[in-house]
Amino acid sequence: MLDFINFYVVPGIVTGSIYAFAAIGITLVFSIMRHAHLAHGDMATMGAYIALAASTMLGLPVYFALLLAIPLTAALAVGTDKLFYEHLRKKPKILTTMSTLGTALMLRSIVQVVWGVGTTSYAKGITRPNDWFGLKIKTNELITLLALAVVVLGLAAFLNRTRWGKAMRAMSDNRDLALLCGIDNARxxxxxxxxVGGLCAISGFFLGINTEIKSMMGWNIILPAFAGAILGGIGRIEGALVGGLMIGLVEELSVLFIPTEYKAVSAFAILLLVLLVRPRGLFNGKII
Amino acid sequence: MGFLEALNYPIYVAIFICVYSFLAIGLNVQWGYAGLFNAGVAGFFAVGAYTSAILTSPDVPGRLGGFGLPFIAGVAGAMLLSALVALPIGKICLRFRGDYLAIVTIGVAEAIRIFARSEEWITGSSRGIQNLPRPFGDLPYVYSQLAYLALVAAILLVVYLLVERQSASPWGRMMRAIRDNEVAAMAMGKDVPFRRLQAFVFGAALMGLGGALYAHLGRSITPEAIDPMIASFLIWIMVILGGSGNNRGVLAGVTIVWIIWTASEFVTDQLPMEYALQAKYGRIFLIGLMLQLVLRFRPNGIFPEFRPTQKDSRKPDKSDKA
Known part of the structure; x- marks a missing residue:
């Protein structure tokens, strides 16, 4: 039983929290801007590499490097919006989705040209897991879960309590009505x-610290992250959290039943199933 | 003889342009006529390529196949199976707005790639399927290439004429009506999800045809050949740059983009070894940037779709600017 938890449940929850970070960002873009953000994964890769550069070039401890990567990736996200998406606002949203695909390819190419296609990691060597009464959990994994709790609670407080958070929710509910109420849509x-850019950096960083850093790492989590966001219900932060965690768990547990190569397909199968049976997701989100 | 030999490379490029034209026309039926964002063209391309390969290749122990069917049967099977794969996907996704289809088709392409790489008994995994029959394959190289080009071009012409005919027919007008104003089309009594499904499945069948012709060209198919970078994203740029909704524009787009793409490979190959590899990844940046630039400056493509009323509606715009 303990082995089952150590080998399947713990990795599942850790993978799931990485998906949850990404799914929260995806659900925000999907509900507020109303298009799919296909560059989400590659932006996460970018965030992970910025943190890597900060920690190797400036000699910062990795978690400080993350604190530097968050604002930089956030600025990158705003920059791509201004450059590529702003002029498409009045056009059908599908064109913006297409444009995010272009952004994804550009970001990936920058990573591959600057850092190459090899795999690397934040810290050399193998970290041994700590033993908590038989439960084997690495320090990085604990920090990942803690960070997820902080981000989700912080974001929930921001969206529910502050003026700007309420403005975001208003815009997600009804853009025109929000505009009529004097909410500045552009801001x-x-x-x-x-x-979203900050969340990309966080998800990329924790993906890198728990697995390895490579140029395709972000693109590879895009499907599970979308599956998590849609499973939870588009526009629901708590949905993205639960959805992401569930997808992570299912992926890790799926190897008990299907060949390992198909691990990545299980998230896709859930995505199809949710779209077929309950497109509003677990927490009754929107259908964009 | 020397003259024909010099034509080797242009013929080779021309064959590829024809093969990718099938994918682009298929995508044009989906995107140009029906407004469906299929981000997984490579998946349907792969289904076509592998189906035809399995149906026509000689027997290999431990792998499904050995049917040894003629080329034409392989091509027909490829189109049929691509359509069959598209059917359930379309059924699930076309009830929603386009973004869901984009996500799911990316997933389909990934799933098919994983399947091709891991199911040894069907696809031969990383070794792929070899020794496919090739029409006119017994002729000397140049003549064989020329004959294959003629064959592919002839099939392309037939497909082009049929799709053009279909586009001019009431069906084509209805599809554009659905694309441009779904609610109005629904109010006119059109079964929107069913019509979209038709366009999606038909486009996928054309992509399967392209895949089959690609496989027979090289007499083999391996998982590397179904790279989404080329078979999905480059095809997208061809369609939007050329002019979605306009088949002639799309064919021009295929020609322009493929020539730029092969020329850029030619350039990167001249670079010293250490830069050549990086330049190869830099070309992906080029794909992304081209997509962005087209969306920004030429959203209707170089050869926009012909619309009878366009002239009248344009005039006020021009006077506004002046």
Whole structure:
């Protein structure tokens, strides 16, 4: 039983929290800007590499490097919005989705040209897991879970309590009505991109610290992250959290039943199933 | 003889342009006519390529196949199976707005790639499927290439004429009506999800045809050949740059983009070894940037879709600017 938890449940929850970070960002873009953000994964890769550069070049401890990567990736997200998406606002949203695909390819290419296609990691060597009465959990894994709790609680407080958070929710519910109420749509969009960029950096960083850093790492989590966001219900932060965790768990547990190569397909199967049976997701989100 | 030999490379490029034209026309049926964002063209391309390969290749122990069917049967099977794969995907996704289809088709392409890489008994995993029959494959190289080009071009012409005919027919007008104003089309009594499904499945069948012709060209198919970078994203740029909704524009787009793409490979190959590899990844940046630039400056493509009323609606715009 303990082995089952150590080998399947703990990795599942850790993978799931990485998906949850990404799914929260995806759900924000999907509900507020109303398009799929296909560059989410590659932006996470970018965040992970910025943190890597900060820690190797400036000699910062990795978690400080993350604190540097968050604002930089957030600025990158706002920059891509201004450059590529702003002029598409009045056009059908599908064009913006297409444009995010272009951004994804550009970001990936920058990573591959600057840092190459090899795999690397933040710290050399193998870290041994700590033993908590038989439960084997690494320090990095604990920090990942803690960070997830902080981000989710912080974001929930921001969205429910503050003026700008309420403006974001208003825009997600009804853009025109929000505009009529005097909410500056353009500034809310910029704010959302800041948050989404930061979340990208966080998800990329924790993906890198718990597995390895490589140029395709972000693209590889895009499907599970979307599956998590849609499973939870688009527009629901708590949904993205639960959805991401569930997808992570299912992926890790799926190897008990199907060949390991198909681990990545299990998230996709859930995505199809949710779209077929309950497209609003567990927490009754929106259908964009 | 020397003259024909000099034509080797242009013929080779021309064959590829024809093969990718099938993917682009298929995508044009989906995106240009029906407004469906299929981000997994490579998946349907792969289904076509592998189906035709399995149906026509000689027997290999431990792998499904050995049917040894003729080329034409392989191509027909490829189109049929691609359509069959598209059917359930379309059924699930086309009830929603386009973004869901984009995500799911990316997933389909990934799943098919994983399947091709891991199911030894069907796809031969990383070794792929070899020794496919090739029409006119017994001729000397140049003549064989020329004959294959003629064959592919002839099939392309037939497909082009049929799709053009279909586009001019009431069906084509209905599809554009659905694309441009779904609610109005629904109010006119059109079964929107069913019509979209038709366009999606039909486009996928054309992509399967392209895949089959690609596989027979090289007499083999391996998982590397179904790289989404080329078979999905480059095809997208061809369609949007050329002019979605306009088949002639799309064919021009295929030609322009493929020539730029092969020329850029030619350039990167001249670079010294250490830069050549990086330049190869830099070309992906080029794909992304081209997509962005087209969306920004030429959203209707170089050859926009012909619309009878466009002239009248344009005039006020021009006077506004002046």
């Amino acid at each position: 809310v969009i910029t704010l959302t991109w800041l948050i």
